[in-house]
Every structure is written in structure tokens, then in C-alpha cells.
Amino acid sequence: MRKYLKDLTELPGISSREEKVREYIKSQVEGKVNNITIDNLGNLICFVKGKDSSKKMMVDAHMDEVGFMVTKINDDGTLGISPVGGVDPRVIKSQRLKIEGVLNAVVNSTPIHLDKDIKRVIKYEEIKVYAGFSSKEEASKKVNLGDMVTFDTTYVEEGNYALSKAFDDRVGCSIMLDIIDYIYENKLQPAFDTYFNFATQEEVGLRGTGVAAARIKPDFALVLEGTTAGDNPENPPEKWATHIGNGPVITFMHSGLVIKKEMFETIVNAAKALNIKFQYKMRTAGGTNAAKLAKTMYGIPAGVISVPCRYIHSPLAILNIDDYNNTYSLVKELVTNNERWVNYERAH
Amino acid sequence: MKELIKNITELYGPSGREHEVREFIKKEIEDYVDEIKIDKLGNLIAIKKGHSGKTILFDAHMDEIGVVVTHIIDGGFLKIEQVGGQFPLNLVGARLNFKGRIGVVGIEGETDKELRENYKNVSLDNIYVDIGVSSKEEAEKYAPIGTFGVFADGFVDYGEYCLSKALDDRIGCASLIETIKQMKDNKHTVIFAFTVQEEVGLVGAFVSAYDYNVDRAIAIDVTDSLDTPKALKRMSMKLGYGPCIKIKDLASVSDREVVDWIKDTAVNNNIKYQLEVLTLGGTNAAGYQRTKSGIPSCTISIPTRYIHSPHEMICYSDVVDTVELILALSEADF
Numbered sequence: 166m167r168k169y170l171k172d173l174t175e176l177p178g179i180s181s182r183e184e185k186v187r188e189y190i191k192s193q194v195e196g197k198v199n200n201i202t203i204d205n206l207g208n209l210i211c212f213v214k215g216k217d218s219s220k221k222m223m224v225d226a227h228m229d230e231v232g233f234m235v236t237k238i239n240d241d242g243t244l245g246i247s248p249v250g251g252v253d254p255r256v257i258k259s260q261r262l263k264i265e266g267v268l269n270a271v272v273n274s275t276p277i278h279l280d281k282d283i284k285r286v287i288k289y290e291e292i293k294v295y296a297g298f299s300s301k302e303e304a305s306k307k308v309n310l311g312d313m314v315t316f317d318t319t320y321v322e323e324g325n326y327a328l329s330k331a332f333d334d335r336v337g338c339s340i341m342l343d344i345i346d347y348i349y350e351n352k353l354q355p356a357f358d359t360y361f362n363f364a365t366q367e368e369v370g371l372r373g374t375g376v377a378a379a380r381i382k383p384d385f386a387l388v389l390e391g392t393t394a395g396d397n398p399e400n401p402p403e404k405w406a407t408h409i410g411n412g413p414v415i416t417f418m419h420s421g422l423v424i425k426k427e428m429f430e431t432i433v434n435a436a437k438a439l440n441i442k443f444q445y446k447m448r449t450a451g452g453t454n455a456a457k458l459a460k461t462m463y464g465i466p467a468g469v470i471s472v473p474c475r476y477i478h479s480p481l482a483i484l485n486i487d488d489y490n491n492t493y494s495l496v497k498e499l500v501t502n503n504e505r506w507v508n509y510e511r512a513h
Numbered sequence: 514m515k516e517l518i519k520n521i522t523e524l525y526g527p528s529g530r531e532h533e534v535r536e537f538i539k540k541e542i543e544d545y546v547d548e549i550k551i552d553k554l555g556n557l558i559a560i561k562k563g564h565s566g567k568t569i570l571f572d573a574h575m576d577e578i579g580v581v582v583t584h585i586i587d588g589g590f591l592k593i594e595q596v597g598g599q600f601p602l603n604l605v606g607a608r609l610n611f612k613g614r615i616g617v618v619g620i621e622g623e624t625d626k627e628l629r630e631n632y633k634n635v636s637l638d639n640i641y642v643d644i645g646v647s648s649k650e651e652a653e654k655y656a657p658i659g660t661f662g663v664f665a666d667g668f669v670d671y672g673e674y675c676l677s678k679a680l681d682d683r684i685g686c687a688s689l690i691e692t693i694k695q696m697k698d699n700k701h702t703v704i705f706a707f708t709v710q711e712e713v714g715l716v717g718a719f720v721s722a723y724d725y726n727v728d729r730a731i732a733i734d735v736t737d738s739l740d741t742p743k744a745l746k747r748m749s750m751k752l753g754y755g756p757c758i759k760i761k762d763l764a765s766v767s768d769r770e771v772v773d774w775i776k777d778t779a780v781n782n783n784i785k786y787q788l789e790v791l792t793l794g795g796t797n798a799a800g801y802q803r804t805k806s807g808i809p810s811c812t813i814s815i816p817t818r819y820i821h822s823p824h825e826m827i828c829y830s831d832v833v834d835t836v837e838l839i840l841a842l843s844e845a846d847f
Binding site for chain 1 (some may be wrong): 527552592658721
């Protein structure tokens with residue numbers, strides 16, 4: 166288990182440019198699933214036949230990460246960038262970046278003797294990315310407008326913690342891959358016909374998953390996420406959204422959706438039955454693909470289970486490995502145990 | 514009908530927790546409709562069959578705005594977040610109902626200066642809820658994290674005007690229930706969609722019409738009444754001047770043909786109406802516009818004062834006129 170997490174988080178893949186992540190996942194699942202489909206928006210849908218084919222379950226995690234695009238090549242050879250998805254400009258000052266996953270680059274920062282106003286937040290318009298070019302002409306040979314820019318972070322595991330970029334939502338992708346492996350290696354079947362959807366373009370507005378769902382037509386769905394912790398040491402507990410080390414996060418409500426009560430309770434009951442530590446998401450800001458699924462076609466009830474990650478949407482996020490393992494156990498239970506879903510009828 | 518308005522507005526039903534409201538409506542209408550179903554998101558959909566070959570849909574959302582418990586702090590006080598669009602100032606002094614347990618809101622502030630500042634800038638971060646317990650453990654019994662709360666205030670009948678919580682949009686639900694009871698031998702097939710989770714993002718309305726071929730969809734909802742002292746002066750909706758036919762709000766522009774059809778029907782049937790351009794807000798009409806290949810949609814609004822507060826006020830005659838208009842539309846050719 167967890168053998169894909171390092172590779173997955175280190176791969177570059179902003180919204181709409183998930184191809185490297187998709188290729189990697191595809192190469193890992195080939196031969197292990199019954200069918201692989203890549204749709205027009207780039208969603209990778211892996212079908213695994215279930216014990217009970219009267220219902221369809223969709224399990225969803227998004228492949229894209231927050232990052233940037235090159236939007237300007239300056240006369241001096243530096244580059245201007247714009248965020249793709251929500252990235253607070255305060256987290257990128259002085260950071261290492263990769264352009265198209267290949268070129269090394271660094272974000273400018275004004276020296277302290279020239280900018281005494283340390284409270285001022287740098288704006289994207291002022292950010293210049295240096296990638297070793299001294300003229301526009303030189304830069305234009307290697308860089309194009311629209312090129313993908315990602316954080317340059319190496320995965321580290323230390324004790325019970327892992328540190329990397331893009332846990333949102335490669336951690337969800339990683340758990341789906343682990344579950345596919347578990348089912349394959351133990352020659353098992355999931356509870357129902359199951360569609361593992363590795364979704365595109367979540368960070369720019371939940372765009373991929375609705376299209377995938379229209380193809381799958383699931384009866385219900387589970388959305389797996391890496392979610393914000395906000396449990397920084399300086400914050401009092403009532404400011405936390407989640408807390409790393411407190412187990413998988415179960416969401417009752419987030420931006421744009423209240424999770425269907427029965428779905429929420431199904432997940433809580435599974436966690437209680439497994440006797441694992443779990444927690445609720447204690448802030449409601451931010452949304453997930455579940456909001457899109459609820460508004461798709463006939464309305465797909467979706468639950469949300471997340472691994473809490475501290476410093477998400479930044480170059481360096483931290484997760485707790487016990488949280489990862491417990492989230493995996495909880496999702497595995499829900500994907501493989503028909504008993505959990507006895508009260509669920511076909512959605513359509 | 515006032516009894517109905519009292520009963521339905523006093524029910525507990527924040528977004529995603531519309532269970533009581535759904536049961537109530539189902540009992541009220543099931544003997545009067547040809548078909549009734551509950552979809553997977555919890556929308557209650559009832560049909561009265563017609564004979565024109567055309568289908569119109571009327572929508573009212575069952576949910577009301579509320580709050581949800583996100584933390585229980587030492588001493589058993591609750592921290593909350595909003596469910597739907599809350600003005601935090603409205604929470605101060607209000608009674609909240611957490612599924613039976615009443616709470617009141619207090620403001621934090623460790624110095625006079627901080628307290629004054631917090632009173633000026635009330636936010637969910639500087640208030641807490643007191644549910645009359647003395648410990649965290651006790652609070653967890655009554656209102657564990659994830660418990661939804663709504664305003665606890667009840668119905669007041671002034672005669673001409675009525676006051677209650679959750680008139681947004683139980684007054685729409687009540688209008689549709691009354692319509693269903695009065696409707697006989699309707700020309701068009703009429704679908705009544707009592708929808709979920711409007712207040713958090715028009716969720717139910719995006720999917721409630723998916724199974725049907727609907728020719729026209731009309732949301733019945735509330736709109737701001739601007740007949741109070743120093744109200745927003747760019748809009749002109751008033752209590753007592755009849756249902757408002759929406760031209761636009763921030764979420765949708767009504768279909769012109771549907772607007773004209775409603776207007777003509779009101780004129781032909783001698784029903785008072787107002788035209789509405791709302792410079793804020795949105796209704797479920799936006800959801801129907803984007804269902805399948807798009808349903809021509811509009812909203813009929815009941816003017817309401819103090820929307821999203823514990824005390825919303827309507828004029829009863831506007832509700833009666835709305836029911837009449839809906840009944841007339843189910844007979845009106847298009």
C-alpha cells in the first residue's frame with residue numbers, strides 16, 4: 166500500500182494538463198480492471214465488475230493539482246504567471262517551480278533593504294519567474310504562453326508523516342489505486358459494478374466529473390479528497406477545519422451542497438463499525454466534485470471522505486500516514502461491503 | 514390557508530434536512546395528485562395530469578436557511594457556520610432550534626474595545642451559541658458537530674399581513690399545496706416540484722425535471738419588498754400589490770415568452786401583478802434553464818420583507834393572488 170503516492174504527487178498536472186498523471190495511472194491499472202475509458206475531457210474511468218450488478222457505484226478523485234500557466238514572456242526573459250485554481254500568492258514567493266515538468270525556475274522576491282513594507286502581499290502582476298533566460302527571444306525558444314507551471318517538490322516520508330505537493334487530490338488517486346490493487350491481488354470483487362473515475366479540472370470548477378458521471382450513470386458516488394486542515398500550531402482548535410492525525414474526514418456539508426443525510430450516516434456507520442478514528446470537517450468553505458454530481462442528470466447522491474492535509478494548495482503539504490491508512494480502510498469497506506448499502510435503491 | 518402557512522413555516526427544515534417538511538407536504542397532497550415520488554436527492558415531485566399534451570412545472574423549495582454546528586468548545590458552547598445566506602447580525606438575539614434544543618447567540622470580546630468592535634462587525638468567528646448546558650459532554654448529547662439549526666420563531670397573523678420564519682420558501686410550498694387542492698380538470702399536465710437545498714446552491718432544481726419533458730418551468734419563491742423606510746430605491750416591489758413576475762435577477766434572465774404568457778394570463782384573469790427586476794439573489798429558475806437541453810423558465814415571487822431574517826413578513830392577499838395565477842396558468846394556452 167501507498168506505493169503510488171510518491172510518484173503521483175511528484176508528477177506535474179494542472180487542470181486540463183493531467184496527461185502525465187493519467188498515463189501513469191493507466192499504466193498501473195492495465196490488466197487489473199475490466200475496462201478503461203478516457204473520455205473527451207480526459208477523465209480516466211476504470212470499470213471493475215461487482216458482486217451485485219444491479220447498482221453502479223462511482224468512486225471519484227481528481228488528477229489535477231493547483232498550479233500556474235505562463236501568461237507573459239517579459240523583455241528581460243523572465244516569465245509572468247497566472248494561477249490555475251486557487252493559489253494564495255503569499256505561498257509562492259522565492260519558491261522553485263517547474264515549467265512543463267522540465268525547466269527549473271524560481272519566483273522573485275524583493276530584497277528586504279528595498280521593500281521595508283513586509284506586510285504587503287505580492288500580486289500576481291508583480292511576480293516574475295526566472296528560468297535562466299536573459300531575453301525574450303531566448304525564453305521564447307523554450308517557453309510558450311500557456312505552458313504548465315507547477316511547484317517543484319520532492320516527496321519525503323519521515324516517521325508517521327509525508328510531505329509533498331499536490332496531495333489535493335493525488336492522495337485520493339493513490340487510495341483508489343490501492344483499492345484497485347487490493348481487489349485485484351485478492352481476486353475479490355467490489356460490492357457493486359464500480360467505476361473509479363480519475364477526474365480532470367476539479368480545481369477550476371468541478372468540470373470533469375459531471376461529464377464522466379453522464380457516461381457512467383451511477384446510483385451513488387464517493388468522492389475522495391485531500392482536504393485542508395488549517396490546524397496550524399498557531400491556530401486555536403475552533404479555527405481548525407480538520408486535524409492531521411485525527412483520522413479520515415467525513416463531510417456533512419460544504420460549499421454548494423449538504424451531503425445527503427442517509428449517505429453521511431452510511432459513511433459514519435462504516436467508520437464506527439471499523440472502529441477507526443475519524444473526524445468531521447469543521448469548516449464548510451470550499452467544495453468538491455460531490456456538488457457537481459448532485460446537480461448532474463437525475464441527481465447523484467455523493468459522500469465525501471478526505472485525508473486531512475496541513476498547508477494544502479501550497480508547495481509543501483503534510484499528511485499523517487495513519488490518516489491515509491484509515492481513509493483507505495474506510496473507503497475499502499464502503500467499496501467492497503454490500504451490507505453498507507442495503508438501504509440504497511437504484512438512483513434511476 | 515393561514516393554518517397551513519403557520520404549520521409549514523414552523524417546521525424544522527434547513528437545507529439537506531428537509532425531511533419533516535417533505536413528510537408534511539406529502540400527507541397534505543397525496544390524495545389530490547395522480548403521481549407522487551421522491552427522487553434520490555429528496556425532491557418531492559407530484560403530478561396532476563392534463564389533456565393538452567403540454568407540461569408545465571411549478572417549483573417551490575422546502576429548505577430554509579440555517580446554521581450548522583462545527584465545533585463544541587469548553588463549557589459546552591457551540592461554534593457555527595451558515596447554511597445558506599445568513600446575515601450574522603440577524604443571529605444575535607435570535608433563538609435557534611437545533612432539532613428541538615433551543616440556543617441563543619452570544620458575542621465574544623475580552624475587552625470593552627474588542628466587544629464594541631465585535632458588535633460592529635458581527636461574524637460567525639466572533640459569536641457562539643449557548644444551549645443551556647454546562648459541559649462539552651452535555652452539549653454533544655443535544656447538538657453534536659453536524660447538527661443543523663434554524664430560527665425558532667413562530668407564526669404571527671396580523672390579518673392583512675403575516676409574519677414567520679422560513680416564509681422563504683414555505684410560502685411557495687403553501688401556495689402550491691393550496692393550488693393542488695383547488696385544481697380540478699387542469700388543461701396542462703402540471704408537475705409540482707418541492708425541491709431540496711435551494712439555499713446552498715439551487716441543488717434540487719438542477720435535477721428535479723430530469724425525468725420529464727417540461728415545456729415551461731416556473732419557480733415560486735419570495736422576493737424583496739422595498740416598501741420600508743429607506744429601502745433599496747432601485748427596485749419597486751411592494752407588499753399587497755400582487756405576485757411579482759421576475760424579469761431577471763443575478764442567477765437568471767427569465768424567458769421573454771414565459772414572462773409575457775404569465776403577464777397576459779394575469780391580465781385576462783384580472784389578477785394583480787408586479788414586474789420584478791431584482792439586483793441581487795437568484796431562484797431555482799436558473800436550475801431549470803440548465804436542465805437537459807434547457808427549459809424556458811421564469812419566477813413568480815411573493816414580495817416579502819426581511820428575507821433571511823427570523824421574521825419574514827408577507828401580505829396574505831399576495832399569496833391568494835399567487836394561487837389564483839398558478840391555477841390560471843395551468844389552463845392558459847401557449
